[in-house]
Amino acid sequence: xxxxxxxxxxxxxxxxxxxxxxxxxxxxxxxxxxxxxxxxxxxxxxxxxxxxxxxxxxxxxxxxxxxxxxxxxxxxxxxxxxxxxxxxxxxxxxxxxxxxxxxxxxxxxxxxxxxxxxxxxxxxxxxxxxxxxxxxxxxxxxxxxxxxxxxxxxxxxxxxxxxxxxxxxxxxxxxxx
Numbered sequence: 001x002x003x004x005x006x007x008x009x010x011x012x013x014x015x016x017x018x019x020x021x022x023x024x025x026x027x028x029x030x031x032x033x034x035x036x037x038x039x040x041x042x043x044x045x046x047x048x049x050x051x052x053x054x055x056x057x058x059x060x061x062x063x064x065x066x067x068x069x070x071x072x073x074x075x076x077x078x079x080x081x082x083x084x085x086x087x088x089x090x091x092x093x094x095x096x097x098x099x100x101x102x103x104x105x106x107x108x109x110x111x112x113x114x115x116x117x118x119x120x121x122x123x124x125x126x127x128x129x130x131x132x133x134x135x136x137x138x139x140x141x142x143x144x145x146x147x148x149x150x151x152x153x154x155x156x157x158x159x160x161x162x163x164x165x166x167x168x169x170x171x172x173x174x175x176x177x
Contacts, residue, residue: 051092051118051173053138059091060135060143063151083145084120084133092118093174100133107169112156115168121156123164130166 063086069077073086081100088094096103104122115121115136123132134144134154145151154161 053117056087056091056118056135057137059087060137063087063145064143065150065152066145067150068145068147078145078151080133080145083151084135087135088171092171094171095174096171101130103133104130104167104169107171110168110170112165112168116170119168119170121168122166123161124166125164127166132164136168 063078063083067077068079070079072078073082078086081096081098081103084100084103085096085098088096096106100122103120107120110119117136117138119136121134121136121142122130123134124130132144134142136142137153140156141153142156143151143153146154156162156165
């Protein structure tokens, strides 16, 4: 019995230090990624090519303070999904669908602790009811079009966002032209 317990303890320790499988099926229906694989997913998706964070920040900066307008896509105002759609097109060369719910089906799901600049973060009452999207910019901050203040930076730890956070997605690089 002691040998069995000892063997189980070694197995659990190996998993905790990253010697376990890169992928596993947590509930039998969805493929999940181990911690190390999740951190390296941008490398896997981009073939080793990193996004240009400076270009992303410069593009985002042109929208800061722009007023919120539900369904808006222009000078008079912009909503959250139009904001992410336009920034991803201009800064990253990636085309996204128009709504937050459809954008939530793009790319690969990412664990919150593995977020990197350029990842999309999604909010709502549940995973099936996505109502808001923003772009993660690093240091637990994301930029989004808010009803209260227009396009601005927010923190994932703010109570409002923490209680509505659902998931994040990492977008693949655009196809070469």
